[in-house]
Amino acid sequence: MDHLWAPWRMQYVTGEKAEGCVFCAAPGMPEDAGAHVLYRGEHNYVILNRFPYNSGHLMVVPYEHMRDFAALSPAQLAEMMDLAQAVIEAYKVCLRPEGVNLGMNLGQAAGAGIDDHVHLHLVPRWCGDTNFTTTVGDTRVVPQSLEDCAALVGSALREVMARRRAGA
Numbered sequence: 531m532d533h534l535w536a537p538w539r540m541q542y543v544t545g546e547k548a549e550g551c552v553f554c555a556a557p558g559m560p561e562d563a564g565a566h567v568l569y570r571g572e573h574n575y576v577i578l579n580r581f582p583y584n585s586g587h588l589m590v591v592p593y594e595h596m597r598d599f600a601a602l603s604p605a606q607l608a609e610m611m612d613l614a615q616a617v618i619e620a621y622k623v624c625l626r627p628e629g630v631n632l633g634m635n636l637g638q639a640a641g642a643g644i645d646d647h648v649h650l651h652l653v654p655r656w657c658g659d660t661n662f663t664t665t666v667g668d669t670r671v672v673p674q675s676l677e678d679c680a681a682l683v684g685s686a687l688r689e690v691m692a693r694r695r696a697g698a
Contacts, residue, residue: 569691574592586683589651
């Protein structure tokens with residue numbers, strides 16, 4: 531029998547859960563790199579998921595702590611969708627996915643791991659990225675470190691946003 535090791539996953543399963551909201555804490559950390567914050571907008575920021583489904587799995591998160599999606603302002607929603615489009619454009623440059631999942635899990639019953647702060651997931655996908663390992667072994671292999679992924683996607687995203695601001 532072959533064994534696949536994913537020791538980082540144990541931190542998530544057994545690690546101490548931070549007090550307070552991780553999405554409220556992340557933008558206040560002294561360094562964006564340490565928090566895996568890739569981009570800061572006016573109403574939302576983009577952060578890499580520390581426990582990704584795939585390389586490049588990130589989230590667009592409003593700065594305002596809010597559980598109710600319907601309570602987001604038009605400005606928050608517009609920027610969230612603008613950032614989602616920019617992320618997809620950045621993915622095309624640096625990761626070249628064959629598809630992208632966008633989604634929100636609103637409430638614990640819908641699968642939200644953090645259900646008290648709205649956030650939009652973006653997951654780049656490739657044909658065959660969910661293979662026997664996930665199905666049979668209940669293990670996901672993510673082939674890229676968070677730091678390498680943050681550098682790659684963050685750089686591409688900042689370039690996309692700079693072009694958009696310049697009107698190109």
